[in-house]
Amino acid sequence: MKHKTPLLDQLESGPWPSFVSDIKREAESRTKNAKGVDYQIPVDVCDDILGVLELTYVHKRTHWKHGGIVGVFGYGGGVIGRYCDQPEMFPGVAHFHTMRVNQPGGKYYSTEYLEKICDLWERRGSGITNMHGSTGDIILLGTHTPQLEEIFYELTHDIGQDLGGSGSNLRTPSDCLGKSRCEYACYDTQALCFDLTNEYQDYLHRPAFPYKFKFKFDGCPNCCVASIARADMSFIGTWKDDIRIDQKAVAAYVGGEIKPNAGAHSGRDWGAFDIQKEVIGLCPTGCMAWDGKKLTIDNPECTRCMHCINVMPRALKIGKETGISILVGAKAPILDGAQMGSLLIPFISAEPPYTEIKELIEKIWDYWMEEGKNRERLGELIKRKGFQKLLEATELEPVAQMVKEPRTNPYIFWKEDEVEGGFTRDIQEYRKYHLR
Amino acid sequence: METAEAQKVIIEGLEKKKGKSKFYLKDFYAMLPDWKPREVNKLVNNMVQQEMLEYWSSGSTTLYGIKGAGKQGAAEEGEE
Numbered sequence: 070m071k072h073k074t075p076l077l078d079q080l081e082s083g084p085w086p087s088f089v090s091d092i093k094r095e096a097e098s099r100t101k102n103a104k105g106v107d108y109q110i111p112v113d114v115c116d117d118i119l120g121v122l123e124l125t126y127v128h129k130r131t132h133w134k135h136g137g138i139v140g141v142f143g144y145g146g147g148v149i150g151r152y153c154d155q156p157e158m159f160p161g162v163a164h165f166h167t168m169r170v171n172q173p174g175g176k177y178y179s180t181e182y183l184e185k186i187c188d189l190w191e192r193r194g195s196g197i198t199n200m201h202g203s204t205g206d207i208i209l210l211g212t213h214t215p216q217l218e219e220i221f222y223e224l225t226h227d228i229g230q231d232l233g234g235s236g237s238n239l240r241t242p243s244d245c246l247g248k249s250r251c252e253y254a255c256y257d258t259q260a261l262c263f264d265l266t267n268e269y270q271d272y273l274h275r276p277a278f279p280y281k282f283k284f285k286f287d288g289c290p291n292c293c294v295a296s297i298a299r300a301d302m303s304f305i306g307t308w309k310d311d312i313r314i315d316q317k318a319v320a321a322y323v324g325g326e327i328k329p330n331a332g333a334h335s336g337r338d339w340g341a342f343d344i345q346k347e348v349i350g351l352c353p354t355g356c357m358a359w360d361g362k363k364l365t366i367d368n369p370e371c372t373r374c375m376h377c378i379n380v381m382p383r384a385l386k387i388g389k390e391t392g393i394s395i396l397v398g399a400k401a402p403i404l405d406g407a408q409m410g411s412l413l414i415p416f417i418s419a420e421p422p423y424t425e426i427k428e429l430i431e432k433i434w435d436y437w438m439e440e441g442k443n444r445e446r447l448g449e450l451i452k453r454k455g456f457q458k459l460l461e462a463t464e465l466e467p468v469a470q471m472v473k474e475p476r477t478n479p480y481i482f483w484k485e486d487e488v489e490g491g492f493t494r495d496i497q498e499y500r501k502y503h504l505r
Numbered sequence: 506m507e508t509a510e511a512q513k514v515i516i517e518g519l520e521k522k523k524g525k526s527k528f529y530l531k532d533f534y535a536m537l538p539d540w541k542p543r544e545v546n547k548l549v550n551n552m553v554q555q556e557m558l559e560y561w562s563s564g565s566t567t568l569y570g571i572k573g574a575g576k577q578g579a580a581e582e583g584e585e
């Protein structure tokens with residue numbers, strides 16, 4: 070190794086897979102260059118990333134500057150510029166720009182595609198990748214400025230691949246694999262993700278907002294892409310009608326003929342399946358009953374939490390009248406605390422060309438662009454101005470499903486147009502009943 | 506207001522601001538009070554395409570500045 074890294078070496082002794090070991094392996098492979106790669110950035114980039122990180126631990130201060138380049142020509146996103154402030158000591162990482170690559174829907178790859186991406190990144194970048202970070206994108210970590218346009222050209226021309234979003238752009242929309250594999254999918258997540266990605270190309274590639282904006286698409290409330298926790302707009306599959314029950318299959322679960330949870334969690338002996346304890350007793354709304362022969366569900370009380378379906382997938386199925394719930398305002402804790410999404414649309418159908426959904430998106434953007442402060446996420450704006458202001462901006466009537474908890478503020482503020490006759494009263498009429 | 510005129514307002518507005526070289530999108534709304542946010546956004550993004558302005562980003566937020574002015578590539582604010 071080029072640099073001694075005792076502090077980093079210590080990290081490798083833990084029980085988990087270590088990024089230090091990974092980067093060392095790539096550093097060795099670059100030095101050897103068994104495949105004869107024509108490296109376009111310094112061969113010791115991986116050595117130097119370890120070197121600068123070690124120095125950071127020694128100095129207890131960062132040796133990175135923050136910010137700069139944001140894209141290739143025509144794009145205002147997809148590249149996150151980073152520079153090292155010790156370029157003489159670590160020339161390999163004098164520049165260490167990150168590139169965001171728009172991951173394919175459902176994250177399906179062919180090995181041929183992965184090989185091409187990795188070959189490109191070994192040749193023109195550090196070789197280090199981070200698959201599907203918090204954004205969902207393929208993250209290519211570390212290259213030098215003169216490589217950016219070259220990489221973009223090869224990505225778009227040879228691999229048929231676009232960059233993703235960064236900065237104050239729409240971020241790369243991200244979805245679960247949905248109907249392509251999963252029987253729980255209540256709508257075609259990949260179709261909607263693909264449609265909106267194309268519709269809002271301009272917003273994805275150029276900044277438009279006070280801060281980042283994320284769409285994420287989950288086919289059902291299991292929320293495999295965690296849209297409810299991290300998307301400014303979460304599209305979560307749901308159904309309106311009743312959970313479909315196959316009573317024979319329920320009996321087979323109870324009788325031990327079918328393994329609960331599709332055989333998951335079977336590493337220990339938990340004893341015989343107990344439907345009362347493991348399903349009925351865990352239903353969050355207490356809307357299920359089992360009389361020893363028949364399972365019943367009081368469907369209007371069901372919150373579509375998915376628990377019972379996950380435990381007994383062969384007995385219970387999502388309803389047939391399916392669509393989407395839309396939640397808004399989730400975010401990680403940068404400025405204000407972390408927030409989960411709030412329900413805005415209890416149910417909307419998810420049929421192309423998704424006109425109603427797009428109208429809603431654009432109303433929300435108009436409101437946020439107008440009222441949002443610099444670096445204020447949608448969730449923070451909603452908190453600052455109140456949910457009611459968002460309802461006005463989106464022209465939605467409040468409904469019971471939007472209510473999270475009973476009100477704590479006893480005041481009701483009416484607007485003049487909400488009051489019959491307005492705010493000026495007829496004093497003659499009033500005096501008929503009330504003396505001076 | 507015509508596009509060319511609006512572009513002039515923006516460039517002059519930016520040149521007037523001393524000691525700062527990178528600006529939020531919202532700063533431009535104030536320079537063109539009669540324009541809708543989305544129109545201002547289109548205008549300034551277009552000025553970047555025409556190389557009158559340039560983007561600068563922390564990674565999570567994007568700012569705009571006059572092309573070539575103020576903090577560049579690897580410099581810190583205040584350095585040439």
Ligand code: HEM
Binds near residue numbers: 167197201
């Ligand atoms: C002790 C060292 C490190 C720790 C504890 C750490 C931890 C993390 C964590 C927790 C995340 C968020 C993951 C997610 O939600 O997607 C993250 C993301 C990231 N890490 Fe590290 N990391 C370390 C070292 C590094 C190094 C050496 C690099 C670069 C070579 C790096 C580059 C990144 C990048 C670019 C992201 C953002 C990915 C995205 O945009 O989604 N990290 N890191």
Ligand code: HEM
Binds near residue numbers: 133135149165235236
């Ligand atoms: C003192 C050191 C650093 C601090 C305090 C810092 C802080 C941050 C913060 C607050 C964000 C925004 C996260 C969010 O809103 O999601 C961010 C994003 C990011 N940072 Fe850093 N960072 C540091 C160093 C670095 C370094 C050394 C690199 C890479 C060489 C890096 C790469 C990134 C990337 C790729 C993102 C994601 C941008 C995006 O959301 O599009 N950061 N950083």
Ligand code: SF4
Binds near residue numbers: 252254288289292294
């Ligand atoms: S979110 Fe639901 S539909 Fe999507 S993959 Fe997960 S379980 Fe399946």
Ligand code: SF4
Binds near residue numbers: 351366373377
């Ligand atoms: S989906 Fe959840 S709330 Fe609905 S019946 Fe099943 S366990 Fe109860």
